[in-house]
Amino acid sequence: MIVLGISGDQDTHDTSAAIVCNGVLVAAAEEERFSRSKHETRFPLAAIDFCLRAAGLRMDQVHAIAFPDKPFRSGCDSYLAEMDRNIVWRLWTERQIRFRRVAHKHLLDACLFTGIRFNWGMNPGTAARLALLRQHYHAVPPIRFYDHHLAHAAAAYFTSGWDEAAVITMDWSGGPYATVVWRATGPRIVRLRAEPESNSLGKFYSDCTLFLGLSHVPEGETVPTDFAEGKTMGLAPYGNKDAAPACSALLEVSNSHWYRYLRQPSQAALGFPPGKREYALDRPYRNFAAAAQRALEQAVQRVVRSAVDACGTRALCLGGGVSLNCSANGMLRDAGVASSIWVFPGSGDAGISVGAALLCAAELGERPRHQLSTADLGPEYSSEECEAALKREPGVEYRRAVNVALDVAQCLAAGQIVGWFQGRMEFGPRALGNRSILADPGSVEIRDRVNRIKGREMWRPLAPVVTAERAGDFFESAADNPFMLFRTYVKPCQRGRIPAVVHVDGSARPETVTRYQNPLLYDLLLAFERYAGVPVLLNTSFNAAGDPIVCSPGDAISTFLKTELNLLVLGEFLVIRRSSAQQHWPAPREGSRA
Secondary structure (H helix, E strand, O other): OEEEEEEOOOOOOOOEEEEEEOOEEEEEEEOHHHHOOOOOOOOOHHHHHHHHHHHOOOHHHOOEEEEOOOOEEEEOOEHHHHOOHHHHHHHHHOOOOOHHHHHHHHHHHHHHHOOOOOEEEEOHHHHHHHHHHHHHHOOOOOEEEOOHHHHHHHHHHHOOOOOEEEEEEEEEEEOEEEEEEEEEEOOEEEEEEEEEOOOOHHHHHHHHHHHOOOOOOOOOOOOOOOOOHHHHHHHHHHOOHHHOHHHHHOEEOOOOOOOEEOOOOOHHHHOOOOOOHHHOOOHHHHHHHHHHHHHHHHHHHHHHHHHHHHHOOOEEEEEOHHHHOHHHHHHHHHHOOOOEEEEOOOOOHHHHHHHHHHHHHHHOOOOOOOOOOOOEOOOOOOHHHHHHHHHOOOOEEEEEOOOHHHHHHHHHHOOOOEEEEOOOOEOOOOOOOOEEEEEOOOOHHHHHHHHHHHOOOOOOOOEEEEEHHHHHHHEOOOOOOOOOOOOEEEOHHHOOOOHHHOOOOOEEOOEEEOOOOOHHHHHHHHHHHHHHOOOEEEEEEOOOOOOOOOOOHHHHHHHHHHOOOOEEEEOOEEEEEOOOOOOOOOOOOOOOOO
């Protein structure tokens, strides 16, 4: 059975596509990687084309399309039909919906109870996009519509490999809900409790980021579109979380609804004006970032403890954009609120195409049985394609490496910053060693150079990648972390050896790598240890400021030429600029600085 998942509603950012064949996730990619427009909102035709090519299929061979959205204004495939009645009444008492919507909800419930199924009034934007799909492919298979949060839950649960779990999805919004608890058993995922989008942890954190001046709302928009919440997470360790008590006036966590987002940050509530990016490290703003992060963590922990108790299992799956907050994830792991925690690597809205496809496959009797071991689900390019791209660019020189791992390890140990392009592109917001910028973690000066190359704020941390077997030597939590989704702390005795990847509070967001997961990156880490004494590298995404992560060889070459990277490794090729001042081929391998 072939199922194509498409995330492409008119209100969706990070549109994407995924394909599942006989219960196996074969390919997935975000449209932004092909269009080169970050957080792309356009319908993902390029991503769909890629998924079909990766599976070796035509659209007429697909059995079903799974669409993670409810596009109708009324009827069985509308979000009003999905809403719990107690949520409807709560919104009514809070004066956030009109009485006619309450009455309409009761009518829908009556129709569903009597078996009457109907859909009426598809969202015009969604109708136009589905018409574009039919125009592009002429004949398309039947389309099944799924709830946004259910798709997040399916992406998390069906990639965990577990037979039962408590599942929590936390998002800015998605349909009528912002936070939802699910009980997952076998192929079934059942909603237990939900908070409406008016009470959103994602919106709370986004509003705090906006108040800090770390994101902005473009003209003509009503919400930020740059998704800079990771900057607030990075700023928080600089502050004193106890020095901004007014945060409790924004997010309250002592009521029966788990938490309550009371009001947006403002000068009246906090006692200081909205910030600007250049003043982020000033005391009130860094303290507020710390307090906002703590408030988020308190709310998340409260939801998790409630969910684990309600579901009767300590296996926990997390999905939705809030689940990309690795500091909160690390807090959950440290607190021991669950015996096992699984976070889908594409937990943002890009991942709902995966969730919808897996959910549809499970409904058709093909539930995935194994845990996802890698996020390498995107395009891969042959040596011939890489060399053809190099030949088209007169600004570079290249040669084949004798041994890629040894040659590049020597360059890294010599202080070079390397663009690393290998294998299949990763799915999700993290570069995990296939589309990465790599550098020696032993120098703070190199960390600052990497931040300048990428146009990042100098106070933002950069992540380490380490061989899984040696993670316990460097980090306090040696648990597997292949997707860079959990914060831990660097052991004090090791902080002086890898200072470029140690944050101001001693924390780090490591990626652990096994030979099975990524053989070439694993060999590079071992080779680097021969020269530098540590099996750890600085790893950040291969992109320039404002650009998506590179996808194709042409993207990699273009980004290399417009940045100050020292070396590009494009498959088996070592690439430098065609400028005598920049040429620096690896010297014969000898010696070590270990």
